Amino acid sequence: MSTPPAHLDPTSAGLQRWHPAGVFFRAKLGAAVRKAALDAGFSCPNRDGTLSRAGCSFCNPAGSGTGLAALPLAGQWALQVPRIRARDPQARILAYLQAYSNTHASPERLRAVLEETAALPGVCGLCLGTRPDCLDVGSGEARLDVLASFVRPDGLPFMQLDLGLQSADDAVLARANRGHGARVFAEAAQAAAAHGLLVCAHLVHGLPGAGPHDLTRSVEFLNALPVSGVKFHNLLVCRGAPLAREWQEGRAPLPELEDYVAALTEALERLRPDICVERLFADPAPGELVAPAWAADKAAGLRLLRRELDHRNTWQGRLDFCPERLPDWAGYHLPNT
């Protein structure tokens, strides 16, 4: 990491030093936003045998699912919305199809799920997690067409794809058994943007074979793409994931919290300022975390990151985009979004 400019006031502790997702969503939807996680019962090509049955090395067997897939989406929504409203009565609520790969289906099934989602009472849009190789890019783009057809005032006016990149290093992706390379992600992000869809990229720090600057290289890769958000994750060893055995056998050393904060600081300093940061630390589900122990205390991690950024008096995009001053995050928007 380079030294911040000496003329900046090093006492400016407590400033907002990254582009917060709240600012981004308020600009898009005019209010604070909460997400209701829904499970439409999709699978994943990297688990159902289409690509492999092993899954990505870090994926837990539940694939970030809620376990509610047996209920119709309306029933899942009805369970979650009162809890969200109790905490934040004014918030607008996005549906979040999070589990597995939510475009791994025929265009007809995808359309049916989107119709069900658009009919949820009070839904203001959709975040949809999927793989970049599940969008028919380069082969007719039928599933992207279906998604784009719902971006309308009486459908799902806000639509964001949560797309896994994890690392921009193909060797790291191969070792994690991702089943696709970085170029596939780049093509998917470009095709999604051309269809009027927002893209939030997911990155992981600490995958086996990744160097200490892997997160920064991945951010530089994203900077060249039409991406509007990023979720950073520290690598978790989850119960039942293939990585658990690698870790137990000593073949997958995990970064310490201080290593992750250093990598995150370096990556944030390179990140384009218009890209909002939706997540900085992975959020293990109850009972799934095997290691590292520090990952159970996300609040402590965030405190350490804030302290490091304050101490260095640095911020998102400082090195390549905005060296002189901390940006007004509310002033940053992607062109044409």
Ligand code: SF4
């Ligand atoms: S991480 Fe995602 S793409 Fe990989 S196996 Fe799990 S659900 Fe599939």
